[in-house]
Amino acid sequence: MLHHYTTVKGYGEHEITIERSRFIAYVNRVETEEQAQDFIATIKKKHHDANHNCSAYMIGEQNLIQKANDDGEPSGTAGVPMLEVLKKRDLKDTVVVVTRYFGGIKLGTGGLIRAYGRSTSEGLNATGVVERRLVRVMKTKIDYTWLGKVENEVRSSIYQLKDIHYLDAVVVEVYVEEALKDQFVNWMTELTNGQGEIFEGDVEYLESDV
Secondary structure (H helix, E strand, C coil): CCCEEEEECCCEEEEEEECCEEEEEEEEECCCHHHHHHHHHHHHHHCCCCCEEEEEEEECCCCCEEEEECCCCCCCCCHHHHHHHHHHCCECCEEEEEEEECCCCCCHHHHHHHHHHHHHHHHHHHHCEEEEEEEEEEEEEECHHHHHHHHHHHHCCCCEEEEEEECCCEEEEEEEEHHHHHHHHHHHHHHCCCCCEEEEEEEEEEEEEC
16 A cells, blocks of 8 residues: 555536637546546536547556547547646546537647646646545543543644544544654653553545645
8 A cells, every 4th residue: 555645535527618618627536447437427428418528547556547538539639638637746546527518619739738738637626636644543542531631732743633432441543654653652651651551553544635
């Protein structure tokens, strides 16, 4: 699993008009090529009356799956510039469909490349991009008398509080990067005077806006 990577927040859409042609960008996060193809098919069905539904996607930790489709536009003027935007921004597990309704004015090769690139870029910006960082959930079991101090210290620390479970004792869950795991254990042990029971939880991806 990658330590960190960037991708889109999820589903989004954004429309621009260039020389009376409408360009509608649809963006989504996907994990497999099948999901990407399904999303493209859904948009094509929604806009079956459009002149073009061009697409591009990049999937996998090493970007091994990369596809671009011009859907009737001159070769290399739509899907490729869309894919180039994804590659330039290194957005993994991302699919984009740009639907075009022709407005009567031809844009030419250069104009089409710029239009599809711009539509993709603005669609991504409207959707939002996040960084996903691989972190370990560290759990600390403490007596209720320690809760106030521990919670306050965690909230003002470099670590991020995930959750607090109120059981027979309190279990405080904190996101900790793997490289800082030992440092966290030492810090929490000192903070609780050795009264906290610290153990490891699952590994998860933590998302933050870019």
